[in-house]
Amino acid sequence: MRTPLTIRFLTSMPRKGWLALAIFALVAWVGVPMAHLMLPESSPFSVSAYTVTLMGKILCYAVVAVAMDLIWGYAGILSLGHGLFFALGGYGFGMYLMRQIGTDGSYGVNLPDFMVFLDWKELPWFWVGSDSFLWALVLVVAVPGALAFIFGYFAFRSRIKGVYFSIITQALTYAAMLLFFRNETGFGGNNGFTDFKRILGYDITSPEMRLTLFGLSAALLMFVLLLGRYLVTSKFGRVLAAIRDAESRVMFIGYQPLWYKLFIWTLSAVLCALAGALYVPQVGIINPSEMSAANSIEIAIWVAVGGRGTLVGPVIGAFIVNLAKSFFTVEFPEYWLFFLGFLFIGVTLFLPDGVVGLWRKLFARKPATETESPPPVQKPAAVPEKDEHLAAKGAAA
Amino acid sequence: MRSLITSVLLGLCCLFGSAHAALDPAVLQGFASEDFGERLAVIGQLGQIGDEDARRVLEALENDSLAIGGGKVLIYDGEKAIDAASGVALEAVPEDIDTLTVNNRMRTAIEAAKAGMALFSTDPTVRLTAATRLRDGVDATTLPLLEKALASEQDAAVHEVLTLAVSRGNLGSGEAAKRLSAAIALADSGDPSVLALLEPRLDASVEPDAAVRAAVADAIRSIERRLAVAGAIGTVFTGLSLGSILLLAALGLAITYGVMGVINMAHGELLMVGAYATYVIQGLFQKYLPGMVDGYLLAAIPVSFLVAALVGVLMERTVIRFLYGRPLESLLATWGLSLVLIQTARTLFGPQNVQVDNPSWMSGGIALLGDTVLPWNRVVIIGFAAFVLVLIWLMMQKTRLGMFVRAVTQNRSMAGCVGVPTARVDTLAFAIGAGVAGLGGCALSQIANVGPAMGQGYIVDAFMVVVVGGVGQLAGAVWAAMGLGLIAKFLEGWTGAVVAKIVVLVFIIVFIQKRPQGLFALKGRFVES
Amino acid sequence: MSAEGGSAKRFVLLGTDYVYPRTTNKILRAFLHSKGVKDEDIMEEYTPFGHSDYQTIIANIKKFASAGKKTAVVSTINGDSNVPFYKELGNAGLKATDVPVVAFSVGEEELRGVDTKPLLGHLAAWNYFMTIKNPVNAAFIKKYQDWAKKNNVPNADTVVTNDPMEATYVGIHMWAQAVEKAKSTDTDKVIAAMGGQTFKAPSGFTLTMDKTNHHLHKPVYIGEVKADGQFNVVWKTKEPIRAQPWSPFIAGNESKQGL
Structure with missing residues (x-):
């Protein structure tokens, strides 16, 4: 017996929850923009640019936190490598932002500044296509997703769990940080990417863009919450919790924990990456210390x-x-x-x-x-x- | 002709030495010149005069206490001035006194001049350093001096060095026989700079004599072979050195994590505590026992152990005790502890790195062949790592406490049942683990920076060593540390430090997939904990 | 490269892997090329931030230096890595008289946390050293030391002044002068009044701010490390030199020399 998906979805959360979500959406999509754009600065309800950016930033963090909770709270896997997926998402979108600078950089060349001081004459192969917004979105999802999938597949297959898993995710992140710190890697070394100018041709510092990014962050958070809600109340979520509480027993019953863990792990990584991609244009910089x-x-x-x-x-x-x-x-x-x-x-x-x-x-x-x-x-x-x-x-x- | 001059000069120097006459002020006047060339000439002259007065002037120059004032060259120590030429103290320090600036070029000349004098010292060790010093820069002026010294040299070691030095000089000689014997003699050298001298001589236009060319080719081969051996020893040594540092950083963790199962993210900060304890002891010695400063490190060893152990006990009693069996929680809580410790160090000692000196007996190094030098501080640390290892092994295997710790590790409840005070054993074991980390910190202070955040740099490495070695295994930690050290150093030779480190980390990640229990797995039933 | 500087023929460009060393070494390499130094006589190497194990790099420098030509190291190593680097250098038996190291980021403040024994005779290039003797500098040092004592700065009795401090001191004073000239703190007006400002600096010269590029005309000093962590000035420019934001040694910058 299966309940239709829509009903299953709606009932995954009590009425109060839907109400809270609606209020949140109203505040984020209507309240804050109006307060930021229309109210004079002297008004006690005025929201400054600083506050919008700070809140947008924290909304991204909140998405990461929910993604982390999906694997830690519900599947019992403590990852110390979520900073990596977050940063990879940021770097993926950052590449696009760097290309959007065009010839407005300090050297006036159609190459990111750091490539100029490295004496590079053309873009390395992995930068190909990075001037396309769509390709940037693909990169944001695919790179961290693929990395998480491959890493997770081998780790879960070898039944690495608990602290061991935490420590090797930390090792992975640390290795990636060292890699990105190298200038030769081609991602701007310790300075990373910064000095962004525009997205899709629109000025990145304009209040409208700021509010759009803020709104998108809020939307992403709501989406992640709903998705999470749907997952954890589903049968999938229950198996996951069972794996968390007694993996051996779940196996003895006949489940293969590998795929459950792998799915939630990869999903969590991709959600982190999306948050990272939204985070970077709001704070205006991405560098390897995000992977510390x-x-x-x-x-x-x-x-x-x-x-x-x-x-x-x-x-x-x-x-x-x-x-x-x-x-x-x-x-x-x-x-x-x-x-x-x-x-x-x-x-x-x-x-x-x-x-x-x-x-x-x-x-x-x-x-x-x-x-x-x-x-x-x-x-x-x-x-x-x-x-x-x-x-x-x-x-x- | 030149050797004639030299022998005259040498004769003169003996004469002056015995008569103890003052220096000719005219010689020194060159120091007053703005021209470095003239100053250098004076240094050269002083070296050839070579008596006590000349030595005094050179030493004053080296110590920044030679000055020009009132038109005279003076030795000025900040209070009173002595006429450099006569050695007579001046009654009043001239108004316009200005210290002579010494730069690297002059310093090189001073050293050469002093070495020239020391070549005829009565002490063979002095002669040896002097000969070694002169060996690398043989030129037309020093060659006759060296030949002279070689003729009268009795000590075998000094003789060997002098032979090599003279041979270097003779390689450019006009006589083929001299060149031939020089090339043959140089085959015993292990110095890569000799290669640069020899290589052009393979060319027939430079070296017309075929026999000499053959000897040169032989010499080059033999030197290259020796250098390859020295290079390999050097790489192995750097690998072992890195390994011993990793081991010292990880040994404490091998006890607290490996044996007790506590994920102590504040382990790096315990290293930091040990290093700061060393710093404080150094300060106390400098203040109260300035005569024994070189011994501070020996005193710092037990102190750093005790201080870190004390911090460890505090951590265990207040936080970690409540988290046994909850590894993920203890990971987060100890990370919090590490932040608190970092900030405490910052508040107490300031955010900047503090200065910990190598005692003089740990400075310098053992020169192997050619350019391979094994620095003393690294040699000492390798030895120290072995010492700590033996200490822990004895404690774990031979003492009652060690037996208790092993019992609690293997089966906590059973150990409790037969009367082992498990809570107290936990505290003591944690204290020992922390103390060993303190010892590691004491050792690290001799090589790396000592600052509030120094521990953060070691935590990942330390965990890697323990995880690769296998939890609960001291032997595993040793193999893992040395293995990782050697792999990293061999890779670094051709990939650079960063890539080497990344490769090692990736290797570890893959390795764990293959052997999740590490190199040495504990035998027994550990399905799930 | 001159005889006085040690007649170095080979150069090791060693730096921390970030913008400043990369750019510096790019310019240095171009400069060395212009002086006839070939690529095979230049070794360029970078280490990550906080790198502390210099064994392999020192061994490589030794190998590079043993090729029979006098070698010098130009170090743009940053911050914490300097102590392990110099310690290793000293212990490996490379003295300043054999292989001098010129550092661009090591000054008096950095040497406070360092055992200076192995550093003796190594060099640093700055626009100011604490040891420069002139009344302005004496007053500057005195003022700072008094301030440190009064405000209980940690280890107040051993505080030192250095180039960045002097630069800030000069900068703030020039700004104040510009504000007085502009009679306003409005950014644009102050910028307009800034060019051409002069100030008698502790470095012993009257510094001028360039009218076009707003960089300071400063003297250059090269100092050798002394045992007390201070520098012995062994070379200096006769007068302040004009700051050029675009190196004339890099191709493509010809049109920017007037800036």
Whole structure:
């Protein structure tokens, strides 16, 4: 028995959730643009360019956090390499942005500036086609996706998991960072890409472009939340949670965890890359330090602060940590690391379910079904679905 | 003719030496000239005079204390001035006194002049350094001097060096017989600069004598063979050196992660703690025991162990204890600890790197053949890594605590049942792991920078070593560290440092796919933890 | 390359892998070509940021230097990597008299964290050194040291001045002069008033800001490292030289020489 996809999709989230999403969309697509463009700067409700960019940036981070949560919270795989996929997405789109500079660079040549000081006369092969917007989008999705797929395939096939997996993802990211730091690699060395001028011919610094990017980031976040919601409430999501909680048992029942893990892992990487692609034009720079180990680990702390295994949690976490970062690094730069460090320690020791868990503990007396439902660990798996699956397996055999 | 002059000069120098007469002020007056050429000429003259006064003037010049004032050349130490020529102290320091500037070219000339004098010293070690110094720059002026020294030399080692030096000079001699014997003698050299001298002599237009050409070709072959051996030894040594550094960085982790299963992302910061402990001890020695500064490192070894162990105990008791069996959580919490430690170091010692000196006995190196030098600090660190390894091995295998640690590793609940105080063993084992990291930091301070973020650079490498070696295996860590060090250094020879490092990392990633348990897997049932 | 500078015939261009060393070495290579140095006598090598293992590179430099021609190293190694580099250099037995190293990014402040023994005699090129003797510099140093003591800067009793500090000091004063001339802090007006400003700098010269390109005309000093971490000036230009933003040694820049 299958419910139609649309209904299945609509019921994946309670009414409150849809309402919250609608409000969010309204604020991001109507409220903020109006406040930014129409209200005078003196108005208390005016939104400055700085705020729009900061929020757009954090929205991208929130997407990364949700992507991270999909594999960590729901599949139990802690990746310390999501910074890599994020940066690859950024680099993919950055190549397009560099080409859009055209002859407006400091050397006035139709080559990115860093190639001029390297004495390169023409674009290397992997830059071919990077002046096309569509090709840039393909690169953004395909490169990190392919890398994640290949890496994931071998890692999951060898049943590498837990800490081992975390450490080798870190090694992969570290290797990539070293590679991108080299000027010869052809991605601008430690300076990376910067000094962007336009997208599709439109000025990148104009308020309209800023708002478009902001709106797109909000749209991406909503899309990711919905997709995540759909996935985790599906049968797929339940198998995933089962793999997280007892992989051996799932295997003994007859599932092949490899493909489940590989799918969610690749999806998560691609979502990160999309966030990266939106992030770069908003902050105006991409360089290899995005791939540093610290960045990837910080993503994990956003998720942990917000609450693992929930979908709103990571969004909240990303906002809390990054707003705190903006505040501390301006007001008390010397205390930022102390704050972040103690946040890591405090959350792991005292708030294993993050802010969302705390909220639930304090306020929610109603059963969990009404609010964001926790991962369906406690719930009995739907029996008919499983039978169906086993039957399919039997037929195949 | 030239040798005649030299012997006259040498005779003169003996004469002056015994009579202890003052220098001729006219000789020194050249120092007052603006022209470097003239100053160099004076240095050359002083070298040939070669008596105590000349040596004093040269040394003053080298130490930036030779000055011009009141039209005279003076030795001026900032307070009183001495007339350089006569050695008589001046009553008042002239107003217009100005120190002479020494540049590299003059410094080279001073060294050559001093070496020329030292060639006839009574101490064979002094003669040896002097001969080595002069060997590389043999020219028409030094050749007769060297020949003279060679004739009277008794010490075998000095004789050998002098022979090579004289042969270099004689390679351009007018007599074919001299050239031939020079070429034959030079076959014993291991110096690549000799190759550059020999190679043009293969050409018939440069070297008309066929016999000499054949000897030159032989000499080149023999030198090249020797250089190839030296080069290979050098590469192996750099590989071992890198390996020992990796090992020191990873040994502590091999205990805390490998044996106890705690993912300690703050491990790099424990290295940093050890390095800063070394820095503090150095400061204390400089302040209170300036006479024994060279010994500070020995005192720093136990201190860095204890300080890092103490920090380790604090970490274990306050945070890690609650996270046993939850590796991913302990990863995040210890990362937080590492940030706190970094910022603490920054607050205490400032954000910049601090200065940790090599003690004088760790400076310089052992010269192998030709241009291969094994620096002392690296030799010492290789030895130190071996020492730490033996120490840990003894502790793990031969002590009661070590036995407890192994028991808890293998089966925690069973160990608890038979009365092993598991919580206390955990704390102690973690303290030892942290202490060993402190020792690693103490060693690293001798090679790398000491700064708040220094630990971050080692954490990935340290984890790689432990993971490749196999969790829970000290032997595995040793093989992994040395193997990775050697691979990296051999690759670096033809790919450069960065690509070598990337290749090594990719190699590790592939290796883990093949052998997820590392080089040495623990035998037994470890299906899932 | 001159006899006074050591008559170097081969050059190692060693740098950290980023824009400044890459561009510097590009210009240097073109300059060396113009002086008749061939490509085989130039070795160019880059290391990543924070690189700390210079064993292999030092061995390569030794090999390169042993070819019978006097070799010099031009180092654009940045920041932290300098300490391991010089330590390794010293321990490997390469002294300044054998293979001098000229550094473009090592100054007094960098040498504060360094054991200077192995560095003795190596060179650095800057527009200012703390050891330059003139009343303006003495006053500048005094002012800074007093400020550091008063504000409890860590290790205030050993603070040093260096080229970037002097440059900032000069820059701020020139800006103030320009503001006074323009009678406004409006950016465009100040820029207009900026060209042609002069200031008596601690480097011992009166510096002028170029009217066309707004770079400073500055003197060039070459100093040798002394045991106390200060520099001994061994060469200097007779007067400030005009800053050229486009090197005349690079092809394609001919039209930009007037800028």
